[in-house]
Amino acid sequence: MKDIGLKIVLDEATIQQRLDVLAAEIDALYKDKPLVVVCVLKGAFMFFTDLVRRLTCNPMIDFVQVGSYGYDTRSQHVTFIKDMTLPVQGKDVLLIEDIIDTGRSMEFLLPQLASRGANSLRLAVFVDKNERREVNIQADFVAFSIPKGFIVGYGLDYGQAYRNLPAVYEVLFDEKAHCALES
Ligand code: IMP
Ligand code: MG
Numbered sequence: 569m570k571d572i573g574l575k576i577v578l579d580e581a582t583i584q585q586r587l588d589v590l591a592a593e594i595d596a597l598y599k600d601k602p603l604v605v606v607c608v609l610k611g612a613f614m615f616f617t618d619l620v621r622r623l624t625c626n627p628m629i630d631f632v633q634v635g636s637y638g639y640d641t642r643s644q645h646v647t648f649i650k651d652m653t654l655p656v657q658g659k660d661v662l663l664i665e666d667i668i669d670t671g672r673s674m675e676f677l678l679p680q681l682a683s684r685g686a687n688s689l690r691l692a693v694f695v696d697k698n699e700r701r702e703v704n705i706q707a708d709f710v711a712f713s714i715p716k717g718f719i720v721g722y723g724l725d726y727g728q729a730y731r732n733l734p735a736v737y738e739v740l741f742d743e744k745a746h747c748a749l750e751s
Contacts, residue, residue: 611666
């Protein structure tokens with residue numbers, strides 16, 4: 569992997585404060601409803617855990633993983649790596665995703681889950697990134713909107729690395745950069 573630089577975009581405190589607000593909105597919406605929150609692996613794992621630990625509406629928890637194959641992420645090339653295990657009939661479903669980029673992953677996943685008889689299906693996304701959007705996907709809850717750039721940290725990866733960072737950084741693709749973590 570070539571050397572990269574990392575420039576801070578969202579610090580830890582900013583993320584955590586925003587999650588307090590978001591969790592309160594979600595709690596209010598699903599109060600007294602049978603909610604299943606579904607984490608889209610791997611990227612949403614940190615957003616998911618920080619969010620669900622704030623919820624008081626006592627949701628059920630499940631996980632999915634999708635992946636694309638071939639040279640692009642067009643919807644016909646997106647498939648399940650791991651499906652969820654809980655039935656959702658008669659329940660409310662909130663899908664938790666790391667980032668909407670082209671929208672192709674959600675273009676695949678949302679109709680799949682919508683066909684399973686849930687009372688409702690909504691999408692919460694950590695980052696909404698519009699720069700490369702190819703299909704019209706609207707999230708119901710957006711933690712942050714970032715116009716462009718490739719970001720890592722807080723679950724998001726570059727070559728499977730950097731997911732563990734508690735803040736979000738833009739990757740500076742510079743052969744001479746030496747992974748400087750500036751803050
Ligand atoms: P999609 O293009 O909306 O289908 O997004 C596909 C996936 O690409 C996301 O779920 C992320 O895992 C990944 N992705 C898109 N943009 C970024 C980024 O800026 N950093 C890290 N991963 C990204
Ligand atoms: Mg992902």
